[in-house]
Amino acid sequence: MENLPLQFESIFSVDCVIFGFDEGELRILLIERNEEPFKGWFALPGNLVDNTESIESAAERILYELTGLKGIFMEQFYTFGALGRHPLGRVITVAYYAMIRLNGQKDVKPVTDYARQAVWMPVKDMPELAFDHSRIFRKSFEKIKNKISYQPIAFELLPEKFTLTQLQNLYEVILDKKLDKRNFRKKMLAYDILKELDEKQKGVSYRAAKLYKFDKRKYAKHFNKELSFSKE
Amino acid sequence: MENLPLQFESIFSVDCVIFGFDEGELRILLIERNEEPFKGWFALPGNLVDNTESIESAAERILYELTGLKGIFMEQFYTFGALGRHPLGRVITVAYYAMIRLNGQKDVKPVTDYARQAVWMPVKDMPELAFDHSRIFRKSFEKIKNKISYQPIAFELLPEKFTLTQLQNLYEVILDKKLDKRNFRKKMLAYDILKELDEKQKGVSYRAAKLYKFDKRKYAKHFNKELSFSKE
DNA sequence: AATATAGGGTGTATTTTTTACACTAAGCAA
DNA sequence: TTGCTTAGTGTAAAAAATACACCCTATATT
Numbered sequence: 001m002e003n004l005p006l007q008f009e010s011i012f013s014v015d016c017v018i019f020g021f022d023e024g025e026l027r028i029l030l031i032e033r034n035e036e037p038f039k040g041w042f043a044l045p046g047n048l049v050d051n052t053e054s055i056e057s058a059a060e061r062i063l064y065e066l067t068g069l070k071g072i073f074m075e076q077f078y079t080f081g082a083l084g085r086h087p088l089g090r091v092i093t094v095a096y097y098a099m100i101r102l103n104g105q106k107d108v109k110p111v112t113d114y115a116r117q118a119v120w121m122p123v124k125d126m127p128e129l130a131f132d133h134s135r136i137f138r139k140s141f142e143k144i145k146n147k148i149s150y151q152p153i154a155f156e157l158l159p160e161k162f163t164l165t166q167l168q169n170l171y172e173v174i175l176d177k178k179l180d181k182r183n184f185r186k187k188m189l190a191y192d193i194l195k196e197l198d199e200k201q202k203g204v205s206y207r208a209a210k211l212y213k214f215d216k217r218k219y220a221k222h223f224n225k226e227l228s229f230s231k232e
Numbered sequence: 233m234e235n236l237p238l239q240f241e242s243i244f245s246v247d248c249v250i251f252g253f254d255e256g257e258l259r260i261l262l263i264e265r266n267e268e269p270f271k272g273w274f275a276l277p278g279n280l281v282d283n284t285e286s287i288e289s290a291a292e293r294i295l296y297e298l299t300g301l302k303g304i305f306m307e308q309f310y311t312f313g314a315l316g317r318h319p320l321g322r323v324i325t326v327a328y329y330a331m332i333r334l335n336g337q338k339d340v341k342p343v344t345d346y347a348r349q350a351v352w353m354p355v356k357d358m359p360e361l362a363f364d365h366s367r368i369f370r371k372s373f374e375k376i377k378n379k380i381s382y383q384p385i386a387f388e389l390l391p392e393k394f395t396l397t398q399l400q401n402l403y404e405v406i407l408d409k410k411l412d413k414r415n416f417r418k419k420m421l422a423y424d425i426l427k428e429l430d431e432k433q434k435g436v437s438y439r440a441a442k443l444y445k446f447d448k449r450k451y452a453k454h455f456n457k458e459l460s461f462s463k464e
Numbered sequence: 465a466a467t468a469t470a471g472g473g474t475g476t477a478t479t480t481t482t483t484a485c486a487c488t489a490a491g492c493a494a
Numbered sequence: 495t496t497g498c499t500t501a502g503t504g505t506a507a508a509a510a511a512t513a514c515a516c517c518c519t520a521t522a523t524t
Contacts, residue, residue: 481511483506
């Protein structure tokens with residue numbers, strides 16, 4: 001790439017929107033920045049991409065460095081490159097999202113000191129974020145909201161074994177509306193991507209619900225693709 | 233952006249997939265490259281983005297330079313950044329698509345000599361393209377195929393006044409399957425986004441069909457958005 | 465004038481999908 | 495035993511999607 005006029009050299013980065021679901025709340029993974037600009041602000045995990053790595057692997061690396069999470073498959077959803085989006089100049093960012101299983105608590109902590117801490121922030125308590133990250137988050141949220149209504153992708157967020165009521169709660173939180181119990185169950189079961197287990201919920205002080213598992217094989221059959229997630 | 237280690241400086245570009253529809257054929261706009269690498273090959277109109285312009289305006293500028301087309305609204309659909317995709321090194325490309333009206337003929341010709349010519353290539357005759365552009369094209373095509381099945385966006389491709397049969401042909405070409413005439417008409421009219429005109433087709437040697445117009449106001453009402461297209 | 469040709473235009477019955485809606489059952493706790 | 499809380503279930507109605515075939519009309523041809 002010798003001889004290229006300077007004005008064609010740009011900086012680019014990835015940002016990751018990682019969704020989790022815990023205690024009935026949808027959360028996303030934020031870091032608290034430890035560097036200027038926006039030192040002390042919350043931001044999406046993101047950083048510059050090295051030009052010797054693919055964008056996907058950069059996304060994985062950066063997510064790991066900032067939060068300790070490894071091996072998460074992320075899906076690209078949009079690229080942001082407005083001129084004013086970064087105070088230091090033109091930075092283009094490729095944004096990814098993922099949904100991950102967050103049994104009880106998945107602890108997250110930065111392995112570099114670029115971030116002071118990483119937190120699972122409830123979506124409903126989201127503060128204003130650094131750079132244009134609030135906007136990136138909103139766009140990712142629209143995306144999953146839209147996607148979930150025609151493709152059952154939300155299992156990634158639940159524990160491996162879950163009840164239909166838990167699943168419905170998750171849908172209700174994402175779509176931000178009440179759903180009819182009977183219709184919801186009918187439809188989910190009709191997708192034929194759940195495996196009913198011989199096991200019940202434990203530790204509840206009322207009638208225990210049946211547990212289900214998401215069945216990847218059936219999913220692939222019906223939706224004609226792998227779940228997690230096709231590489232570029 | 234001073235002091236930044238060199239490995240974070242990247243080159244990036246935009247590529248445009250422009251769909252047209254003419255003589256019953258779906259076409260896309262290609263250029264014949266006049267520079268190495270891939271000199272003499274067909275490619276999507278695309279070029280490097282200057283770091284003083286937004287991605288959208290770069291896309292507009294580049295499309296104009298290579299094809300003479302101006303003021304086309306394009307929608308971003310994916311960003312490609314695999315390591316091996318450009319022989320000279322890492323280039324990240326943000327890909328856009330648009331559908332445009334191609335009455336009879338819209339002539340296209342490069343205004344720079346970076347391209348030797350621009351052509352409307354029938355999709356069914358597509359040659360292997362430069363770089364990974366064949367792949368980019370395939371991805372764009374999946375995208376519009378998918379989108380058209382839940383949102384009537386194809387009007388952009390037709391002349392201002394069109395018959396329902398023309399519209400149906402277009403759908404059949406994009407979806408690559410036959411549709412039932414009565415059901416198609418019923419459904420299109422039920423969308424309530426067409427305005428029936430007091431006018432008929434001319435110059436045909438059989439019973440002339442009624443002409444329709446796409447009605448942006450009604451579209452916006454039903455789909456709750458503008459047609460052409462939201463800015464980043 | 466008569467006829468041929470080619471696409472224009474229309475309705476109905478059937479199936480499938482979506483929606484609306486309310487009670488009994490089971491398990492635990494007091 | 496009773497009370498509480500969530501689990502689990504079916505049906506009727508409406509809406510949407512599908513399958514399917516014939517007559518109409520404008521022009522061209524003889």
